[in-house]
Amino acid sequence: MCTHYSLPTDVHRMPESGDCAGQTMLDTMEAPGHSRQLLLQLNNQRTKGFLCDVIIVVQNALFRAHKNVLAASSAYLKSLVVHDNLLNLDHDMVSPAVFRLVLDFIYTGRLADGAEAAAAAAVAPGAEPSLGAVLAAASYLQIPDLVALCKKRLKRHGKYCHLRGGGGGGGGYAPYGRPGRGLRAATPVIQACYSSPAGPPPPPTAEAPSGPEAAVNTHCAELYASGPGPAAALCAPERRCSPLCGLDLSKKSPPGSAPPERPPGERELPPRPDSPPSAGPAAYKEPPLALPPLPPLPFQKLEEAGPPPDPFRGGGGGGGGSPGPEPPGRPDGPSLLYRWMKHEPGLGSYGDELGRERGSPSERCEERGGDPAASPGGPPLGLAPPPRYPGSLDGPGAGGDGDDYKSSSEETGSSEDPSPPGGHLEGYPCPHLAYGEPESFGDNLYVCIPCGKGFPSSEQLNAHVEAHVEEEEALYGRAEAAEVAAGAAGLGPPFGGGGDKVAGAPGGLGELLRPYRCASCDKSYKDPATLRQHEKTHWLTRPYPCTICGKKFTQRGTMTRHMRSHLGLKPFACDACGMRFTRQYRLTEHMRIHSGEKPYECQVCGGKFAQQRNLISHMKMHAVGGAAGAAGALAGLGGLPGVPGPDGKGKLDFPEGVFAVARLTAEQLSLKQQDKAAAAELLAQTTHFLHDPKVALESLYPLAKFTAELGLSPDKAAEVLSQGAHLAAGPDGRTIDRFSPT
DNA sequence: CTGGGGATGGGGCCC
DNA sequence: GGGGCCCCATCCCCA
Numbered sequence: 110m111c112t113h114y115s116l117p118t119d120v121h122r123m124p125e126s127g128d129c130a131g132q133t134m135l136d137t138m139e140a141p142g143h144s145r146q147l148l149l150q151l152n153n154q155r156t157k158g159f160l161c162d163v164i165i166v167v168q169n170a171l172f173r174a175h176k177n178v179l180a181a182s183s184a185y186l187k188s189l190v191v192h193d194n195l196l197n198l199d200h201d202m203v204s205p206a207v208f209r210l211v212l213d214f215i216y217t218g219r220l221a222d223g224a225e226a227a228a229a230a231a232v233a234p235g236a237e238p239s240l241g242a243v244l245a246a247a248s249y250l251q252i253p254d255l256v257a258l259c260k261k262r263l264k265r266h267g268k269y270c271h272l273r274g275g276g277g278g279g280g281g282y283a284p285y286g287r288p289g290r291g292l293r294a295a296t297p298v299i300q301a302c303y304s305s306p307a308g309p310p311p312p313p314t315a316e317a318p319s320g321p322e323a324a325v326n327t328h329c330a331e332l333y334a335s336g337p338g339p340a341a342a343l344c345a346p347e348r349r350c351s352p353l354c355g356l357d358l359s360k361k362s363p364p365g366s367a368p369p370e371r372p373p374g375e376r377e378l379p380p381r382p383d384s385p386p387s388a389g390p391a392a393y394k395e396p397p398l399a400l401p402p403l404p405p406l407p408f409q410k411l412e413e414a415g416p417p418p419d420p421f422r423g424g425g426g427g428g429g430g431s432p433g434p435e436p437p438g439r440p441d442g443p444s445l446l447y448r449w450m451k452h453e454p455g456l457g458s459y460g461d462e463l464g465r466e467r468g469s470p471s472e473r474c475e476e477r478g479g480d481p482a483a484s485p486g487g488p489p490l491g492l493a494p495p496p497r498y499p500g501s502l503d504g505p506g507a508g509g510d511g512d513d514y515k516s517s518s519e520e521t522g523s524s525e526d527p528s529p530p531g532g533h534l535e536g537y538p539c540p541h542l543a544y545g546e547p548e549s550f551g552d553n554l555y556v557c558i559p560c561g562k563g564f565p566s567s568e569q570l571n572a573h574v575e576a577h578v579e580e581e582e583a584l585y586g587r588a589e590a591a592e593v594a595a596g597a598a599g600l601g602p603p604f605g606g607g608g609d610k611v612a613g614a615p616g617g618l619g620e621l622l623r624p625y626r627c628a629s630c631d632k633s634y635k636d637p638a639t640l641r642q643h644e645k646t647h648w649l650t651r652p653y654p655c656t657i658c659g660k661k662f663t664q665r666g667t668m669t670r671h672m673r674s675h676l677g678l679k680p681f682a683c684d685a686c687g688m689r690f691t692r693q694y695r696l697t698e699h700m701r702i703h704s705g706e707k708p709y710e711c712q713v714c715g716g717k718f719a720q721q722r723n724l725i726s727h728m729k730m731h732a733v734g735g736a737a738g739a740a741g742a743l744a745g746l747g748g749l750p751g752v753p754g755p756d757g758k759g760k761l762d763f764p765e766g767v768f769a770v771a772r773l774t775a776e777q778l779s780l781k782q783q784d785k786a787a788a789a790e791l792l793a794q795t796t797h798f799l800h801d802p803k804v805a806l807e808s809l810y811p812l813a814k815f816t817a818e819l820g821l822s823p824d825k826a827a828e829v830l831s832q833g834a835h836l837a838a839g840p841d842g843r844t845i846d847r848f849s850p851t
Numbered sequence: 852c853t854g855g856g857g858a859t860g861g862g863g864c865c866c
Numbered sequence: 867g868g869g870g871c872c873c874c875a876t877c878c879c880c881a
Contacts, residue, residue: 643864666869691861720857721872725873726873
């Protein structure tokens with residue numbers, strides 16, 4: 110809570126200006142402190158994340174703010190917030206530290222100077238973020254007031270010159286939003302977490318400063334890749350980043366979010382106010398992710414030491430995964446630097462070099478962004494995601510919308526909150542506590558991320574990782590061999606060979622329709638891309654790690670979707686109630702609540718459901734004594750090729766098998782002289798059994814034929830087929846027309 | 852207290 | 867890359 114401003118006492122006082130000859134007309138009355146008070150309140154809300162409706166991503170630092178305020182301050186931001194809830198600012202134009210100052214200016218009208226600026230940017234004292242950088246950013250963001258202020262201050266200091274003369278030298282101008290290299294001592298995350306000068310942690314008074322610098326106390330409105338992990342560990346308790354406004358952005362710094370290293374002397378780009386940094390204005394398109402995902406690699410690797418390591422920039426943001434140039438050589442070769450690390454809690458690896466040089470955890474925090482691979486001699490600082498902990502995303506910040514900002518500590522700004530900073534959750538040890546005692550974690554400090562095994566030395570870990578490599582290669586080799594074999598056998602074109610189906614593929618209809626078969630399992634697909642996608646599910650490691658929490662996924666889309674949950678991005682809003690969703694499909698589902706539409710009907714009890722999944726859940730209840738029971742009984746008959754025994758889910762994989770089940774069921778009944786209605790009922794149950802609509806579809810026609818063969822009455826047959834078709838059809842019923850018998 | 856339904860979030864996976 | 871759907875888990879409400 111910013112309290113350094115005493116509340117204006119003149120808010121309700123009649124202004125002098127309105128005191129004109131006793132004139133008391135309302136239209137001349139004015140509360141001179143009103144605007145200031147309003148701004149104060151807005152800034153307070155921002156610091157709490159309250160009612161913030163836009164996230165600004167700068168590199169890998171996240172800021173929350175209010176659209177209205179941004180729009181009122183910057184024409185450029187205005188143009189962005191209209192369409193997006195997530196703004197992704199070009200980090201070539203504005204660095205997180207600089208944007209922090211800019212945002213502070215927007216909300217306070219003040220531009221921190223000198224030590225304040227350094228503090229806000231978490232850079233060393235005396236190495237203030239250059240005013241030129243702020244000026245450049247202000248220009249880029251089209252904030253004329255700030256531009257003017259910067260120019261004024263520069264002139265006052267006799268430093269004002271055109272930005273072209275800037276350079277990035279330490280302490281000098283670092284135009285285009287970048288602090289001088291020397292200032293890039295930390296990742297933006299760390300910078301953002303630390304709004305105090307490097308060195309000793311900020312004094313406790315920093316929580317409730319009394320000076321004007323409080324105006325820039327905005328850390329709470331920023332979202333950090335912090336959490337129980339290292340970044341959070343590095344958030345000084347005094348500057349805790351509340352999980353309320355930070356969601357739980359996780360356990361490790363984004364490895365892939367640093368900007369590419371710009372070689373020294375590289376041409377400085379002029380401000381490009383006309384180049385929208387964020388996604389286009391497509392309303393309700395899922396917003397782009399600010400954090401570039403890592404390249405798809407079987408193992409997540411650290412950057413090779415490629416470019417000359419900058420001890421400060423390092424691999425950059427949050428642990429480094431610069432999307433910069435891929436190191437030469439095979440991306441998957443044994444020379445890979447796989448992610449490995451010493452055990453997280455101590456962050457002790459950190460101390461190997463930096464830790465010895467820098468005393469306090471806070472300093473190490475600031476250095477957190479150092480490129481782990483930049484010091485090949487020492488243990489890389491790849492960060493394994495800490496163990497998942499309950500509530501990582503279920504905390505108060507995860508729910509997203511309006512009422513997520515009500516934590517007592519956050520509301521009150523209490524500094525007594527014993528919870529760890531930066532989204533540390535209860536029950537999860539603050540890594541700070543383990544600082545200085547890494548030996549307590551045993552000798553196996555080098556941990557293989559994929560399998561979690563620990564090793565006492567990097568050499569042993571590397572040897573172990575080699576084994577993973579061989580496994581991967583063996584796996585790929587099988588897949589490739591399968592491709593070649595499939596091509597040679599005429600099962601289909603080789604991958605990338607155009608994608609035309611081969612009509613003459615041997616085997617049944619399934620193979621004709623899905624000629625691309627997985628070598629590791631028997632699944633087959635219509636096209637090679639899908640097969641490749643599927644094959645990733647067999648990979649030892651998942652190629653797409655979340656740059657925030659490190660969780661890995663087999664598909665990039667799943668990872669990006671997952672990241673939206675970190676960022677609290679819910680682009681799909683319900684027009685009726687305002688509820689927001691991360692996925693379009695969820696909104697579609699939700700809208701049925703308002704429309705009352707319940708297209709999913711239970712064929713057993715007639716219950717109707719708005720959501721298919723709830724029908725499925727409901728059907729499972731029936732299945733306990735229904736179709737599953739029948740299937741179980743049928744399984745006892747044996748001799749049904751392709752029909753797996755009931756697995757509790759009652760899910761069958763092969764249409765032929767399903768049909769066989771149905772047919773056999775009917776025959777059994779028929780042979781037992783039971784009535785046709787009972788046979789029909791069992792057939793219906795069999796179709797219920799088909800959880801996979803496609804399977805049901807493929808089974809429907811033969812089922813229909815057989816139903817007719819049974820000699821069922823037209824009504825009964827129609828009922829059976831209707832039931833089956835209903836299950837087979839999607840909610841729109843489009844498949845019924847194609848498959849209903851005539 | 853328990854079971855069932857409504858509703859939602861997240862991940863997997865196919866198209 | 868995005869859309870769509872399935873599955874699982876969870877929470878909440880209610881009978």
